[in-house]
Structures are given as structure tokens and as C-alpha cells.
Amino acid sequence: MTTLYGYFRSSAAYRVRIALNLKGIDYDQSPVNLVKGEQREAANLGRNPQGMVPSLVTDAGVTLTQSLAICEYIDERYPDPPLLPADVTERARVRALAQVVACEIHPLNNLRVLKHLVGELGADDETKLAWYRHWIAEGFQALESLLTSEAGTDDFCHGDTPTLADICLVPQVYNAERFECDLSAYPTIQRIVANCRALPAFRQAAPEAQPDAP
Amino acid sequence: MTTLYGYFRSSAAYRVRIALNLKGIDYDQSPVNLVKGEQREAANLGRNPQGMVPSLVTDAGVTLTQSLAICEYIDERYPDPPLLPADVTERARVRALAQVVACEIHPLNNLRVLKHLVGELGADDETKLAWYRHWIAEGFQALESLLTSEAGTDDFCHGDTPTLADICLVPQVYNAERFECDLSAYPTIQRIVANCRALPAFRQAAPEAQPDAP
Numbered sequence: 001m002t003t004l005y006g007y008f009r010s011s012a013a014y015r016v017r018i019a020l021n022l023k024g025i026d027y028d029q030s031p032v033n034l035v036k037g038e039q040r041e042a043a044n045l046g047r048n049p050q051g052m053v054p055s056l057v058t059d060a061g062v063t064l065t066q067s068l069a070i071c072e073y074i075d076e077r078y079p080d081p082p083l084l085p086a087d088v089t090e091r092a093r094v095r096a097l098a099q100v101v102a103c104e105i106h107p108l109n110n111l112r113v114l115k116h117l118v119g120e121l122g123a124d125d126e127t128k129l130a131w132y133r134h135w136i137a138e139g140f141q142a143l144e145s146l147l148t149s150e151a152g153t154d155d156f157c158h159g160d161t162p163t164l165a166d167i168c169l170v171p172q173v174y175n176a177e178r179f180e181c182d183l184s185a186y187p188t189i190q191r192i193v194a195n196c197r198a199l200p201a202f203r204q205a206a207p208e209a210q211p212d213a214p
Numbered sequence: 215m216t217t218l219y220g221y222f223r224s225s226a227a228y229r230v231r232i233a234l235n236l237k238g239i240d241y242d243q244s245p246v247n248l249v250k251g252e253q254r255e256a257a258n259l260g261r262n263p264q265g266m267v268p269s270l271v272t273d274a275g276v277t278l279t280q281s282l283a284i285c286e287y288i289d290e291r292y293p294d295p296p297l298l299p300a301d302v303t304e305r306a307r308v309r310a311l312a313q314v315v316a317c318e319i320h321p322l323n324n325l326r327v328l329k330h331l332v333g334e335l336g337a338d339d340e341t342k343l344a345w346y347r348h349w350i351a352e353g354f355q356a357l358e359s360l361l362t363s364e365a366g367t368d369d370f371c372h373g374d375t376p377t378l379a380d381i382c383l384v385p386q387v388y389n390a391e392r393f394e395c396d397l398s399a400y401p402t403i404q405r406i407v408a409n410c411r412a413l414p415a416f417r418q419a420a421p422e423a424q425p426d427a428p
Binding site for chain 1 (some may be wrong): 263264265272274276278279280282283284286287290291302303305306307309310312313314316317318320321322327330334335337341344345348356359360363
């Protein structure tokens with residue numbers, strides 16, 4: 001059995017849930033409560049020395065970490081339906097869109113960074129929120145520009161089926177909505193996310209649908 | 215001809231230079247001076263709406279962005295020598311190691327974030343340096359732990375040839391040395407980086423060897 005160690009609100013775990021659902025893979029979930037600090041307890045550090053989620057324990061008993069690496073593993077191990085196009089240049093485009101989220105937005109706005117801003121730099125709530133919204137705006141402006149200017153965009157970030165790019169985009173938008181970011185300047189992002197949310201694989205991966213959601 | 219738009223000190227451009235060199239691909243370089251703000255000028259924004267480097271213009275005239283996506287493209291387009299192992303589980307390990315750098319360390323410590331800390335949060339030099347060193351320490355502790363505990367580690371992060379993980383590690387260590395981080399707690403990282411630096415592909419990709427280096 002495949003087991004996902006995650007947390008309902010973790011964007012990175014959310015990505016992996018979407019990938020597993022799109023592939024139709026049956027999996028167990030074992031929650032790691034990030035607010036209670038369970039990611040830093042021995043049980044989780046044994047799986048994930050970074051003290052993070054997600055970790056995926058495969059049906060062969062191997063533990064994998066880092067959400068994008070896990071999604072690429074899922075795509076290589078279970079090729080159908082594909083999460084990346086066949087053409088090498090198109091694959092590069094999809095990965096780049098995914099990495100705008102995974103390397104430029106999310107790392108600056110996750111829980112450990114926000115906690116560090118408050119605890120170490122003495123940021124107040126207003127400063128923390130401004131920080132969060134700044135990096136969302138920077139990243140989403142770039143994404144919107146890429147999605148509107150490049151020919152590959154269709155119902156989804158690339159073409160008419162979901163790819164790794166949509167898998168990263170939807171959790172980031174969920175997160176931005178939670179922090180009440182103004183998303184009106186990103187109509188293409190919003191249109192694509194609505195298309196994703198119409199699919200059961202995305203709906204069933206949503207934070208509120210997870211066993212550890214309140 | 216393949217053209218790399220980069221900057222000698224950009225870690226992300228440095229990664230792409232290593233990948234191109236490992237594959238033996240002949241390429242032109244066109245510098246974008248990040249300190250002068252050239253990444254935000256129209257010429258660069260046309261290539262890269264994020265206002266970043268690197269961009270790679272392929273011999274087919276297609277512009278690619280995001281360094282990891284570019285490295286994966288290079289690996290798929292020019293398979294020999296491979297930058298990823300053949301086995302899917304090993305591929306996931308290499309990508310995860312690369313992503314510890316590319317998704318957890320570098321995004322927090324690049325120039326735009328340090329500038330934002332100073333300009334928007336009023337951080338002084340000491341605070342900025344403490345921020346930089348904090349995320350290096352967090353990330354390198356995790357990497358050292360992964361590299362010492364997992365069987366795949368050998369002369370390089372994975373096995374006895376360089377992979378995507380080494381391509382990300384070496385520029386991050388260069389950067390950490392520039393900020394005078396204490397790396398004595400990471401002997402495995404240091405050993406692997408020394409092995410990489412012994413190879414011409416890595417030496418020729420080093421910042422000081424680039425045409426735009428002072």
C-alpha cells in the first residue's frame with residue numbers, strides 16, 4: 001500500500017494528493033500536524049530529515065520526499081494519464097510553470113518562513129501579511145503573463161488535460177485565497193483553477209476533504 | 215546556436231552552465247547584469263516575464279526559463295551522459311536532493327529576497343546575514359543528513375558520476391562560501407563538492423570563469 005504522510009493544509013502535500021488522484025492510485029494518509037510541530041518529532045524526522053511534509057512511502061516500502069520529485073516519480077511509475085507532455089520543449093514549459101510556484105512563490109510563503117519572520121525578525125501581523133501578498137503578486141503576475149502570452153495554454157496551464165503545472169497552481173491559489181489576496185488581476189489563472197476544481201481528482205485532494213481537516 | 219542569458223554570480227545560471235558543460239554542448243553567453251537591474255529591462259522581460267535569469271534560447275529558437283526545467287530539458291534532449299539515474303526510485307532521490315537546494319534554500323537567499331528584506335522590512339546588514347546563514351544551516355543540515363544516511367551517496371550525491379543534485383549543490387556551496395558560512399559541520403557536502411570541482415565541466419562553469427566576471 002502507498003502511504004502519504006502529509007497535512008491537510010500543506011500545499012506540497014496537496015500537490016501529491018492531486019497527482020495520486022489523477023493517476024487513480026489508492027493510498028493511505030497519515031497526518032503530520034504542522035501546527036503542533038509533529039514534523040519535527042523523531043517519527044517524522046526518520047522519514048524526512050528536513051522535518052517537512054510530504055513524504056510518500058511507496059508500495060515497495062521506499063520513502064520519497066520533496067513534492068515535485070514525488071510527482072515526477074508517480075508520473076514515471078504510473079505513466080497513464082501523463083502529467084507531462086511528450087515533447088521535450090513542452091515538458092520544459094510545464095516544468096517551468098510548476099517551478100514558478102514551487103521555487104519562487106511557495107518557498108517564501110510557507111509556514112516555517114512566516115514563523116521565522118515573526119519569531120526572529122519581529123514582524124507583526126501586518127508585515128507578515130504584506131510579505132505573503134508581495135510574493136503572491138510577484139509570482140502570479142509572472143504566471144499570468146506566461147499563461148496569456150504562450151501558445152500552449154488552453155483549458156489548463158498546458159493543453160486540455162491537467163499537468164504538473166496545474167498540480168502546483170491549484171494549491172497555491174487555495175493558499176492565496178486563505179490569505180485573502182486580491183486575485184482579480186489574474187483572470188487566466190482563475191479560469192484554469194476553476195477548470196481544475198471541476199475535476200474529482202482535484203476536489204478530492206482539497207484540504208477540506210482530508211481526514212485531518214477540522 | 216544555443217544561447218544562455220545569465221549572470222556570472224547567479225546560482226541558477228551556474229546550474230545551467232554546469233549541465234551544458236557536462237553534456238559538451240557548445241553555447242553562447244549573453245550576460246544580464248542583476249546588480250544593474252538589467253533583468254527588469256524590456257529585453258529580458260521579453261524572454262523571461264519573471265524578470266529573472268537564466269533563460270536558455272535553444273538551437274531551435276525556443277526560449278526556456280527556470281533552471282531545473284532547463285536542466286531536465288538538456289538531459290532529455292542530449293541524453294548522454296545522463297544527469298539522472300535510470301531507475302525511477304533513484305531518479306526521485308536525485309530530484310529530491312536537487313530540490314532541497316532549489317526549493318528550500320536558494321529561493322530564500324537570492325538577491326531579490328535579500329533586497330526585499332533590506333528595502334521593505336528595514337533589515338540591517340547583520341539581520342540580512344543572519345537570515346542568509348539560517349536558511350543555509352537548515353538546508354545543509356538536512357542535506358548532510360540525507361547524504362550520510364542514504365545508500366545512494368558515493369563520490370557524488372548519487373553514485374560515481376555527477377547528477378542534477380550535484381549541479382544544484384555546487385552553486386549553493388559557492389554562494390554559502392561567499393557569505394562566509396561555517397561549513398565545517400557538513401563534511402560529506404564538502405567532500406562531494408571537492409570531487410565536483412575537480413571536473414572541468416564544473417570548473418569552467420564557475421562564476422570567476424565567466425565572460426561577465428570582473
